[in-house]
Amino acid sequence: MPLLVLTLLAALFAVWLLGQPYWLARKxxxxxxxxxxxxxxxxxxxxxxxxxxxxxxxxxxxxxxxxxxxxxxxxxxxxxxxxxxxxxxxxxxxxxxxxxxxxxxxxxxxxxxxxxxxxxxxxxxxxxxxxxxxxxxxxxxxxxxxxxxxxxxxxxxxxxxxxxxxxxxxxIHEFAHQLDQETGSANGAPVLSRTEHYARWAAVLQAEFEALQHSTEQHEETLFDAYGATEPAEFFAVVSEVFFEQPQRMATEHPALYQELAQFYRLDPQSW
Known part of the structure; x- marks a missing residue:
């Protein structure tokens, strides 16, 4: 195939590829x-x-x-x-x-x-x-x-x-996993809006995850289901359920965690 034709096809493919987001948004x-x-x-x-x-x-x-x-x-x-x-x-x-x-x-x-x-x-x-x-x-x-x-x-x-x-x-639980999996395998660290948010997200969620693990080991009652103590991905999904369904209690008992989720989801369900 002549070089000119190959170049033209490559250019057309590039235009199509670049136009995909535009046409998807219009649709x-x-x-x-x-x-x-x-x-x-x-x-x-x-x-x-x-x-x-x-x-x-x-x-x-x-x-x-x-x-x-x-x-x-x-x-x-x-x-x-x-x-x-x-x-x-x-x-x-x-x-x-x-x-x-x-x-x-x-x-x-x-x-x-x-x-x-x-x-x-x-x-x-x-x-x-x-x-x-x-x-x-x-x-x-x-x-x-x-x-x-x-x-x-x-x-x-x-x-x-x-x-x-x-x-x-x-x-909510399973679709929180889907958000988490946008970065690859689920690990409790979904895509955040800004790079500088990751350090605080990691610190707050890790501390809360470890606290839930400790409470679970001690057979203590907590706001969060014990299943969230199994791994960070499950913790993120479990606390997402509570964020939407028990926001007032979560904001009172776990204010730093509530703030992180409110920033991630860009919502404040306790005000509804």
Whole structure:
């Protein structure tokens, strides 16, 4: 192939590549500009009461995010689960809470949400410190995979949406993992808005993580689920649940941690 043709093709590819963000932004703007369906409003009213407590501007922002999220992400039913608008809207509403007031990249690594009717079983394999291989099964309500999938129990997603103040929400938990995984593997250090924020983020979350580990070892009651003591990635997901569902208590008992999450999520849920 002549050099001129190769050069032209390379130039065209570069123009296409550079134009992708522009055309994606235009496409998303067109989707968000469409009226929010009345049937979807009814689903939010019945299934996601959390939304009613939010300021009007955030409710509007959330609805636009829901429209784009549903347009871009595939929902797949597993083990007989039927995917309806009720499933899509209920899950999307909770997932999009984490996008409010932030650059809305819509979980760029995520392609599919797999939905089971209830808890599902995942096989596990690990090797212990002695080099012995073990296999087993975990029963889960949700899981976030780095290769483009989130798996959810519909029953748990419904219960998490219905009870807005218990600090437990499987959709928020798994989509916090998705934010964390934007940097690669989940490690409790998602992408922050400014480089200089990382030092304080690491110091505050590490101190709180170690405090939860200590409390868990002593069998003490804490605001945070003991599962958050297993590793930093789970700690970030667990405290994200509490940030959205029990913000007043978190701000009182863990003010530095609340401040870090409020800065990251660009929200102050205790004011709603």
């Amino acid at each position: 998303r703007a067109a989707i968000a500009a469409q009226p929010f369906p009345d049937a979807w409003r009814d689903i939010l009213r019945r299934r996601v009461p959390y939304v009613r407590a939010m300021p009007a501007d955030l409710q509007l922002q959330l609805k636009k995010h829901i429209q784009v999220f549903i347009a871009e992400k595939a929902f797949l039913g597993c083990a007989g689960q039927v995917i309806t608008d009720e499933v899509r809207v209920t899950i999307a509403a909770q997932a999009c809470l984490l996008l409010l007031n932030r650059p809305a990249h819509y979980y760029p690594g995520l392609r599919q949400i797999l939905v089971y009717p209830g808890s599902f079983v995942v096989p596990r394999a690990h090797t212990d410190s002695a080099g012995v291989a073990h296999s087993g099964r975990d029963v889960l309500a949700g899981e976030s995979w780095a290769h483009g999938q989130v798996v959810l129990s519909w029953q748990d997603a419904l219960e998490g949406a219905a009870t807005v103040d218990d600090g437990r929400n499987v959709v």
